[in-house]
Amino acid sequence: MQDKYNHLEVEPAAQSQWNARDAYRVTEDASKKKFYACSMLPYPSGKLHMGHVRNYTINDMLTRYLRMNGYNVLMPMGWDAFGLPAENAALKNGVPPAKWTYENIAYMKKQMQAMGLAIDWSREVATCDASYYKWNQWLFLKMLEKGVAYRKTQVVNWDPVDQTVLANEQVIDGKGWRTGAVVEKREIPGYYLKITDYAEELLDFVTGDKLPGWPERVKLKKIGLASPRVCALLFRTTFAAQTDS
Numbered sequence: 001m002q003d004k005y006n007h008l009e010v011e012p013a014a015q016s017q018w019n020a021r022d023a024y025r026v027t028e029d030a031s032k033k034k035f036y037a038c039s040m041l042p043y044p045s046g047k048l049h050m051g052h053v054r055n056y057t058i059n060d061m062l063t064r065y066l067r068m069n070g071y072n073v074l075m076p077m078g079w080d081a082f083g084l085p086a087e088n089a090a091l092k093n094g095v096p097p098a099k100w101t102y103e104n105i106a107y108m109k110k111q112m113q114a115m116g117l118a119i120d121w122s123r124e125v126a127t128c129d130a131s132y133y134k135w136n137q138w139l140f141l142k143m144l145e146k147g148v149a150y151r152k153t154q155v156v157n158w159d160p161v162d163q164t165v166l167a168n169e170q171v172i173d174g175k176g177w178r179t180g181a182v183v184e185k186r187e188i189p190g191y192y193l194k195i196t197d198y199a200e201e202l203l204d205f206v207t208g209d210k211l212p213g214w215p216e217r218v219k220l221k222k223i224g225l226a227s228p229r230v231c232a233l234l235f236r237t238t239f240a241a242q243t244d245s
Helices: 007-021 050-068 084-093 097-115 130-146 195-206 216-221 228-244
Strands: 034-036 072-074 149-159 164-166 184-193
Touching: 007 097, 050 072, 050 097, 084 097, 130 149, 130 184
Parallel strands: 034 072
Antiparallel strands: 149 164, 149 184
16 A cells, blocks of 8 residues: 555546546436435636536535435536626737636536546536527526517616626726725616516415425525515514514
């Protein structure tokens, strides 16, 4: 037995065996309990950092533990790669967005594979790929047809550097959370979702017995909808919690 752990020898050898056996490819197995171990998909910014390592190591440990206990566990991976961050990074670095994004994906995937994570890479997705986002477009068009999505003009928070709309939570002391630019108020058209149409249905669901084990305060705060019943229940729950403490 060696006195020191030589990761440069041991880990590539083990990973080579796993790859040869396709050890983490998941198929349907009705005889086993199923578990979907999906962490957040990373944005391919260029390199993994220790936050990524921590996040995916935790999920990897959970996946391996459940597998050893007889579960059929799927640990997928993909890339949250579509939209403004990729465009801004491409402009900053003077390269086309697709080239910048896919090169980063390849590099970060290589880093993840070097970690030996129990990922089923056959399920890999990239949200910037047309084969993926076409379904987002299809779903949006269906919502538009049903009137769930609609277009209107409204005053919004505008970041003049990122050239995009910001949510209230992304405005800190009057400035954009990413750029630090002073946020402007602009009246522009945009698409919105009529989620308030489903407020009562959602409220009846979460206040019933369909979410066992969820704390009442958590269930109610998940419903950020403009419904008088929701507002009343949230007020009563928060007030009760404050008076009890």
